[in-house]
Amino acid sequence: MSKQFDVIVIGGGPGGYIAAIRAAQLGKNVACVDEWKNAKGGPAPGGTCTNTGCIPSKALLQSSEHFEQAGHHFADHGITVKGLSMDAAKMVARKDAVVKQNNDGILYLFKKNKVSFFHGRASFAKAVEGGYEIKVAGATEETLVGQQIIVATGSNARALPGAPFDESMVLSNDGALAMTAVPKKLGLIGSGVIGLEMGSVWRRLGAEVTILEGLPDFLGAVDQQIAKEAHKAFVKQGLKIELGVKVGEVKVGKKGVSVAWTNVKGEAQTLDVDKLIVSIGRVPNTIGLNAEAVGLQLDERGAIVVDGDCKTNLLGVWAVGDVVRGPMLAHKAEEEGVAVAERIAGQHGHVNFNTVPWVIYTSPEIAWVGRTEQQLKADGVAYKAGTFPFLANGRARALGDTTGMVKMLADATTDEILGVHIVGPMASELIAECVVAMEFRASSEDIARVCHAHPTLSESTKEAALAVEKRTLNF
Numbered sequence: 181m182s183k184q185f186d187v188i189v190i191g192g193g194p195g196g197y198i199a200a201i202r203a204a205q206l207g208k209n210v211a212c213v214d215e216w217k218n219a220k221g222g223p224a225p226g227g228t229c230t231n232t233g234c235i236p237s238k239a240l241l242q243s244s245e246h247f248e249q250a251g252h253h254f255a256d257h258g259i260t261v262k263g264l265s266m267d268a269a270k271m272v273a274r275k276d277a278v279v280k281q282n283n284d285g286i287l288y289l290f291k292k293n294k295v296s297f298f299h300g301r302a303s304f305a306k307a308v309e310g311g312y313e314i315k316v317a318g319a320t321e322e323t324l325v326g327q328q329i330i331v332a333t334g335s336n337a338r339a340l341p342g343a344p345f346d347e348s349m350v351l352s353n354d355g356a357l358a359m360t361a362v363p364k365k366l367g368l369i370g371s372g373v374i375g376l377e378m379g380s381v382w383r384r385l386g387a388e389v390t391i392l393e394g395l396p397d398f399l400g401a402v403d404q405q406i407a408k409e410a411h412k413a414f415v416k417q418g419l420k421i422e423l424g425v426k427v428g429e430v431k432v433g434k435k436g437v438s439v440a441w442t443n444v445k446g447e448a449q450t451l452d453v454d455k456l457i458v459s460i461g462r463v464p465n466t467i468g469l470n471a472e473a474v475g476l477q478l479d480e481r482g483a484i485v486v487d488g489d490c491k492t493n494l495l496g497v498w499a500v501g502d503v504v505r506g507p508m509l510a511h512k513a514e515e516e517g518v519a520v521a522e523r524i525a526g527q528h529g530h531v532n533f534n535t536v537p538w539v540i541y542t543s544p545e546i547a548w549v550g551r552t553e554q555q556l557k558a559d560g561v562a563y564k565a566g567t568f569p570f571l572a573n574g575r576a577r578a579l580g581d582t583t584g585m586v587k588m589l590a591d592a593t594t595d596e597i598l599g600v601h602i603v604g605p606m607a608s609e610l611i612a613e614c615v616v617a618m619e620f621r622a623s624s625e626d627i628a629r630v631c632h633a634h635p636t637l638s639e640s641t642k643e644a645a646l647a648v649e650k651r652t653l654n655f
């Protein structure tokens with residue numbers, strides 16, 4: 181006997197669980213199916229973000245940053261630490277506890293919102309009158325029928341050809357977050373978001389880290405003035421970053437990994453490391469979904485084809501998050517999930533892709549929203565730029581963290597803010613004001629005229645806005 185629902189959400193990551201909650205809030209009878217298992221085989225909803233992405237990486241970034249501060253910066257404050265040591269296994273256990281709090285939090289939210297949760301793998305069986313039949317393979321088999329289906333099955337790490345992930349020597353984000361001992365030498369392929377975050381964690385804990393990046397520019401999608409500043413800081417911290425490389429054969433032994441690579445001058449090199457993290461992007465996940473049973477259209481990358489409203493080629497089937505086009509970011513998935521639930525309920529859900537913020541949680545942090553200076557040039561947009569360094573900010577000096585700057589770009593004629601780019605302390609939090617400003621189509625003058633509390637890092641945003649008109653007060 182099948183169980184009937186108004187909406188079935190496949191996948192319990194940030195796109196899926198948020199869509200399920202929003203649809204339930206709007207009065208729908210909702211099921212969410214997720215197969216992720218915790219170490220005991222129990223449900224672990226939250227997807228990559230909660231289990232092997234955003235949340236655990238932030239836990240380890242925090243722990244490793246404490247260690248780095250105690251070892252290198254407490255002395256500046258007159259604090260002496262003797263016998264400083266680090267227990268990587270305990271750090272990882274704490275991270276696991278943080279993940280579990282989040283898994284349990286989602287299960288609680290499902291109960292609170294009366295979302296029926298099914299632990300297992302969902303796949304399309306067939307189209308039926310007024311909806312779709314979904315099979316759930318878990319501890320028990322279930323047959324569900326939903327009028328509307330939201331697919332939010334996320335993504336998987338992309339492997340390097342010839343070097344499949346074994347999560348012991350060649351690691352994806354999964355293995356990179358689970359090492360219980362610090363490798364002496366750590367190699368990373370790809371200096372994107374994961375490469376820099378994971379490279380930072382393990383360098384702070386004592387690993388000798390080398391990152392091999394294929395592109396000649398560091399963080400090519402980031403405003404290049406900001407990227408250069410970040411690159412300088414990372415190199416000073418001891419991250420070895422090789423740009424413009426070509427990675428060749430990867431040999432995996434019992435004790436280590438050997439990577440053949442060619443440097444930017446075309447010279448053959450070898451990198452011998454204890455562990456190798458491969459962070460060269462992710463691929464949409466439709467494994468086991470049985471999309472072909474209902475004729476759900478995928479593109480050549482395996483992503484589900486959707487329009488601007490997340491509608492697929494099938495009436496009543498929607499897809500959100502990493503499994504569709506656009507940036508693979510948890511908050512983008514959440515916004516799409518909310519918008520789809522609202523559309524199903526007859527409302528007008530909307531996602532503004534122009535104001536999706538990006539954050540890289542290194543130290544200094546990097547955060548941005550809107551267009552970069554190089555994009556504005558390429559688009560032929562006349563703009564004004566204002567920058568303000570944290571070196572001139574009182575709060576940053578008091579914190580002892582003055583690396584970086586805020587950079588604001590505004591339209592030369594209308595003064596509308598077109599982009600804000602930050603490298604420096606708490607950039608992840610500072611960017612929120614800029615997102616709000618851009619969402620309301622504020623001008624740089626608007627920010628410049630808003631009273632910002634003193635002393636705060638956010639005054640640097642106001643000063644960058646003043647700098648657009650060349651009238652900074654503190655620099």
Ligand code: NAI
Nearest residue numbers: 370371372373374375393394395459460461462508539540
């Ligand atoms: P990414 O797309 O950020 O970076 C991949 C890097 O690998 C690029 O710089 C690329 O040029 C390089 N690369 C690709 N193929 C290569 C090759 N064969 N040899 C050398 N270099 C190569 O992807 P990443 O870091 O794997 O992250 C995956 C996804 O997860 C991203 O979409 C990211 O947005 C998301 N994510 C977001 C986080 C955040 O918001 N803070 C944290 C971690 C991941």
